[in-house]
Amino acid sequence: MRRAAAAAAALLVVAAVPAAAQPGGEAGTAGHCASMSRLKVPGAERQERSCLDELTTAGTVASGHTDTADWAGLTPAALPVPDGVPGIQIDGYFPDTSRGNTNHGWNHDAQFVIRLPDRWNGGLVVAGSPGVREQYANDRAIGDWVLSRGYAFAATDKGNTGAAFHRDGAAPGDAIAEWNTRVTELTRAARAVVGQRYHRPPSTTLATGMSNGGYLVRWQLENHPELYSGGVDWEGTLWRTRGPHLLTFLPPALRAYPAYAAGGEGAERAHREMTAAGFPTGSEFLWPFHHQYYWDLTQRIYREELDPGYDGALEAGTPFCAPGSPACDSDYDYGSRPRSVHQAVAKIALTGRIGRPLITLHGTLDVLLPIGQGSDVYAEMVRAAGRGHLFRYYRVEGGTHVDSLYDAFPDRLRPLTPCHRSAFTALEGWLGRGVQPPPSRTLPRPGAADPESLLTRCRLTPDTA
Structure with a gap:
């Protein structure tokens, strides 16, 4: 581990x-x-x-x-x-x-x-x-x-x-x-x-990438569809002027997780706050690692990029600060920040108005970019923009943000790399032969699959094995 x-x-x-x-x-x-x-x-x-x-x-x-x-x-x-x-x-x-x-x-x-x-x-x-x-x-x-x-x-x-x-x-x-x-x-x-x-x-130019790289795929297909034939977005980061985004769901996690981890009478309430922020029940085994390595640092450096005035002369805040301390990122409230902060997010915001075929995949146990605060929302944005015919979305049960964690939890997680390859192959068929990919759906984690199979197979059809 x-x-x-x-x-x-x-x-x-x-x-x-x-x-x-x-x-x-x-x-x-x-x-x-x-x-x-x-x-x-x-x-x-x-x-x-x-x-x-x-x-x-x-x-x-x-x-x-x-x-x-x-x-x-x-x-x-x-x-x-x-x-x-x-x-x-x-x-x-x-x-x-x-x-x-x-x-x-x-x-x-x-x-x-x-x-x-x-x-x-x-x-x-x-x-x-x-x-x-x-x-x-x-x-x-x-x-x-x-x-x-x-x-x-x-x-x-x-x-x-x-x-x-x-x-x-x-x-x-x-x-x-x-x-x-x-x-x-x-x-x-x-x-x-x-x-x-x-x-x-x-003959074809395809955009693909994971995390921030997935965000870039979305942005390119929205803003420069003339350069691409299509793309595959692997758990792309969502930036949206009114949220949700990193600066709306990470501060609640930073506030609630220490109380949850400490146990005692406040743990149940803290757990409710975590799940309300978008971190799903069933992902708790991943929270300690993400609290130690990801949540605090991610919040501070992206908040510094978009709202440097929050902590004054400090640069990227104070690591693991206690709520209530001066300019603590655990207390950050995007909704109450000045209009200039929202304008900074607007520079990088997505709209859902894709101009080329896009396939998105995202793991249901992603606790850096929780699926309910990210790709689920983006899928609705694409549909609301009238571009649903250009879009497929596969929610991968048991997938998390980085596939190396599968090595630590092979009985609970599923690597996304094979699912990315399946999505990419489906995009090839969509563009090259006009074969429609399977409808958007949640891909169940195969209960009896051996590790070698999980590393090499991820079928997008309902008979996933």
């Missing part, structure tokens, strides 16, 4: 060890990398091209073309890793003024990675990083699998990284708003590079 907890805790605040990536030389690049020197990423300030025998983590870990710290804790330990994907990798960055991303010793944000497999299926997958991680965060959960299916793959660090991401930008909300523009920027650039490499544009 301690090993899984330590790994999973990196989701929001990973301080990545710089990858020791070495650029591929121009010499010896005949054959599958013969065109490498001609590839230019439009708008990039720096790019380094590498000719690799293996683009998946089966090879990039050893070659230094990924950063294992960046994707630590996001997948089950036993998740199979595909291999046999030679091709070209381009690492680089776009012009930016912030310097939180230390990968490659560049100390420069707006870093990206583009991978171009030799055996290309005609498609491009674009992803933004979850949490405040960097550009390699999706390598194991998403990149390996889509590369093995023949897709080109591009990912971005979103333009600012780490627990101090809120220092970026000129005004509240700017740092998160930059995440959206960086994904748009990378998508346009990656589409151009794909055209250079394969002499034709991608």
Whole structure:
């Protein structure tokens, strides 16, 4: 449990060890990398091209073309890793003024990675990083699998990284708003590079990502549907001007959880307050870990980004402060904050007005982004916007926010990685052959499934096994 907890805790605040990536030389690049020197990423300030025998983590870990710290804790330990994907990798960055991303010793944000497999299926997958991680965060959960299916793959660090991401930008909300523009920027650039490499544009461009990366999928399909064929949103963060969002459900948890954990006569009332805030009955076994690693830090750094005036001269408040103490984030009340705070959230808010097919999946035991305060609400927003025909929503019973916790609780949880792959495959059929995905539904956790089956299978139809 301690090993899984330590790994999973990196989701929001990973301080990545710089990858020791070495650029591929121009010499010896005949054959599958013969065109490498001609590839230019439009708008990039720096790019380094590498000719690799293996683009998946089966090879990039050893070659230094990924950063294992960046994707630590996001997948089950036993998740199979595909291999046999030679091709070209381009690492680089776009012009930016912030310097939180230390990968490659560049100390420069707006870093990206583009991978171009030799055996290309005609498609491009674009992803933004979850949490405040960097550009390699999706390598194991998403990149390996889509590369093995023949897709080109591009990912971005979103333009600012780490627990101090809120220092970026000129005004509240700017740092998160930059995440959206960086994904748009990378998508346009990656589409151009794909055209250079394969002499034709991608036939499909798909957006996908988890957590904050899922939020980015939603925003892109709402605001730039012309760039994409569709997307898969994996437990995306919800930002909505009037709520609910992180700053409405985390403060009640920070107030109530200590009383619940202490037991005694106040525990029952505290439990009611937790469930009223959106943390479902049955998820209690996950609360201690999330209280220790996620809730407090998440509340403070996102509140600092959107409402820096709340704690005055302090930066991101006081960790684990007691309710009633000055400017304590446990007492934060979004509804009573000034209009300027709500305007900051409006910069990044979602509407539900998607312009391309979108599949959303979310675990019912997610206690960082509770499903009832997130994807359930977004699903209603999409329907209210009249876009329900473009949408499918799968609630995954037993899924939680990070799949590494499945290793600690295999008898209670279910990894979401196989469900993401099933959703992605369903999107392919929807776009490519006009096969409608199964109706939106809750996917029951198979009671008798063995661990290997849970790691590799997640059927979207009612006969899930």
